[in-house]
Amino acid sequence: MPTTHIGEIAALATAFFWTITAISFEIAGKKVGSLSVNLIRLVIAFTFLTLYNFAVRGLPFPIDATAEQWFWLSISGIVGFVLGDLLLFQAYVVIGARISMLIMALAPFVAAIIGWFVLGETMSGKQFLALMLTFSGICIVVLKRPLNENGEKMKKLRFKYPLAGLLLAFGGAVGQGGGLVLSKLGMGDYNPFAASQIRVLTGIVGFTLIFIFLRRLNETVESVKNKRAMLFITLGAFFGPFLGVSFSLLAIQHTTTGIASTIMSIVPILIIPASVLIFKEKFNLVELIGAAISLAGVTMFFL
Structure with missing residues (x-):
């Protein structure tokens, strides 16, 4: 295998892994709550990483x-x-994994903006245009023109999905983009699976402190008793914090952050058939076009 393609292949694998984990955590989150899912999946992922x-x-x-x-x-x-x-994860519960992952297409742009401030990188006019293209694709999916009393479309646009859920997903994009830049800054040539273990360990400590502060540790104990939820949490942990995050670090280690982010951003397309088959979600051609436009914008950003 040519070493020049290791990063690209790892990024493609990451996209598939994240599709599986998004679906798994949506199912689990609706059963036991997103907060419990976050802590449990990190503990499970840490176990996988330790053994590996x-x-x-x-x-x-x-x-x-x-x-x-x-x-x-x-x-x-x-x-x-x-x-x-x-x-x-709360966005998964509010608006579902499919729309959440579409909003997450903004993560590469967030990473680029943070890289601008942290690493001194700059954005060109073409990259700004690409950002607008991606944003336009997302708007096509999440906005609609409602009908009035006469069945005519109104001029005023409204959100198809709860604004709170969209903002939660955007917050997730900011976290992923920022985390990717900081990972590349600190990892260097260090083993990506060991690097993931450090990140996961920090996540466990962080969520444990949150549970202690909110006095909700008993909630986690009850969540562990839910066998179906635990099945999907374990599945999501294996393909997410274990394989997905480790392969994303492997990707940025062997190729540029931009190329890796572009390939990994195809999740909104991959997740559509899964959402239709598993959650029986309905989507139309306009939403598919919007997702494709967003992906084209992300691709254009790094060309």
Whole structure:
């Protein structure tokens, strides 16, 4: 396998993994709540990562990481797993995984904007146009012109989905974009699975503190007793924080963040057939076109 394609292949695999995990966590979140899902899936993912790293690296814990790597990857874990996923998982419950992942198409742009401030990167006129194209595609999907009493379309546009859910999903995009930049900044040539373990560990600590503060630890215990929810949490943890996040770090390690983000952004397209088959969601040609336009915008951004 040519080493020049490892990053691209890893990014494509990540898109498929994230599609599975989004569907799994939507099902689990509607059964036991998004907060419980967040903490439980990280504990399960940490177990997978510990076993994998011990088997492959001979180190169950990332004790070979430098202090600088621990710092940046921990910050990345807080931004991506705690803040970003806290909002995203609630968005799954409010507006569903399909629309949430479409909003998440903005994550590469968020990463680019954060990279502008953190890494001194700049945005060209073409990239700004690409951002507008992606935003237009999202608007096609989430906005509508309602009918008046006479059955005629009104001029005023309204959201098809709850605004709160859309804002939650956008918060998830900010968390993912920021977490990706911080991961690349801190990881260097460090093992991506060990780097994921640091991020996941930070996420566990963060969510545990949230549960203690809200006095809702008993809620997690009750969630573990729900066998169907645990099945989907385990499935989502395997394909999300374990494989998905690790492969996303592998992708940005072997190719540019832009190319990796572009390939990983095809999730809104991949998730459509899954949502139709599993959740019996209805979508029309306009929504498919909107999702395709958003994907074209993300692609154009990095060309």
